[in-house]
Amino acid sequence: MSLTLSPLYGKSPTKKVECPFCGAKIEKPRELPVRKWGEMPVGSCTCGAVYACDVTGHNLGSAMVEALVFGCNMDWDLAWGLIPEEDYLEALVENYDYIDHVISVTGCVEGRKVNGALYFIRLHDDIQEVTRDGVRKILKKAEDIAKNSKKRSPKRKPLSKKEVEELVRNFRVDEILKVAKDDRKIVRNLMRLLYSVEDEYRMRAAEMLGIVTSVIAERNPGFVSKLLQNLFTAIIDSAASSWGAFEAIGEIISHKVEMFAGYIPHLYRFLPDEERRVSALQAIGKIAQVRPDLLNKLPLYLIPLLKDPDYRARGYAAWMLGYLGTEEIKEDLEGLFGDTRQIGIYRNGTLKMKTLDEIAREAIDRL
Known part of the structure; x- marks a missing residue:
């Protein structure tokens, strides 16, 4: 591996990231098109090895599972039936910096402490023959998302809180869509309206949030995935379920179900809860209207x-x-x-x- 120095500090030697199995240069891990809670960026090498990125270096067990399941074309049953060494090889690359996609020699890049790791799995050839095409298709979709995220369009003037409130009140979806790509504050302004005690108004805000996030997800699925996680956390941590978190979750998933279907099972956990059951049913019902086959x-x-x-x-x-x-x-x-x-x-x-x-x-x- 060749060493390079940080252009800013000149004292942070780094290495290019190479596959531990074949030595080939590998691409930066990508976020998958279907988002799930706890999912990590993944990638694959030309030799057939796959890898998952743990940006913190503290969840290596999860990274191993992510890489193994990804290598099995997201087939959990196949993954759990495989035996280490007999069916696949493992390797760990530490001191990985996800931001610059380099390996730090000193554990520090441009003043930033680096703790990340790449967990590699190389399935034996007979298993790869079954899973290889599926893995490539998944990564191709992730690549398309990455390309779309780089596209830029002329920015529009951000909407004020008052303007957003009026657009929701009059259900002017077309006006909201005009700024959805560029006005990140619109998500925060719509989230504020989820606390409204007026049912129809709150539900309109939730639906508009779902529409807006479906646009944002084309360029930045990670942002929307994090938003969903925060909404679930808010429900779990709060004794009150009257605000519009469930409604927002249902709308966000239903408007981009092919990307966020991995979050649907997390709604099921609330069905045994008498206080949250009705809200959970409403959220799941939104998804049932667009993709009943997933339920x-x-x-x-x-x-x-x-x-x-x-x-x-x-x-x-x-x-x-x-x-x-x-x-x-x-x-x-x-x-x-x-x-x-x-x-x-x-x-x-x-x-x-x-x-x-x-x-x-x-x-x-x-x-």
Whole structure:
């Protein structure tokens, strides 16, 4: 490996990053197009080795798992069935600086302490024959995202808090979209409105947030992924679930489900929670409307909720089953016939109150 010196300090020798198996130069790890909680940037070498980047150097176990699963074309069952040395080789490259994509000799680059590491996995050739094409396709999608993130367009004047409030109030999606790419403050201004006690207004803010983040994700998926993580953390840490975190999560995922589907299972954890169940059902319901195929196991958990003590849970479970269920659940839905209690169904800027009777009949019609 050849040494280079920092152009600013002249005292931080670094090495180019090479594959520990074949010695070839490797590319900087990329963020995958499908985001999941805790996911690390990954890459692959021309020799077939794959690697995951732990920027802190403190999560090497997770990095090993990330690299192994990625090398198996995201097939967890295959990954867990493999045996070290017999099915794959491992190697660790330490003192990696993700920012400059170099190896630090001294553990410091331009005054920055470097603790990162690259965990390499090289599957044996017979396994690579099965997974190689899938790994390449995944990285190609990540490459397209990276290219899009470098594109620049003329910046527009940022919207003020007052302007954002008015656009949400009047549901002017077109005006919000005009500045979505360049006005990062718009996310913060929309987040403020998630605390509104006015249901329809809050839901409009959540939907607009989903629309805005779908645009931002094309260039910076990591930003949106971090936003989702913060929303989940806020729900877990807060005793109150009335604010719009769940609504925002549902809208963000549903507007870019191909990228953030990895977060869907984290919503399931709230279904056993009586205080958060209704909000979780509403969020999952947004996703069910656009990609019911991703929730094909959920009906097994929803059918018992048709008899939940909380009529709202019964209503939202029925609403969702209309997108996910089959003819076999018709009789279960008929159990809500005649129930005149109402819940709110939000769609395209409008919150409409419907009785459980109406929801059950509409769900049956969609089966």
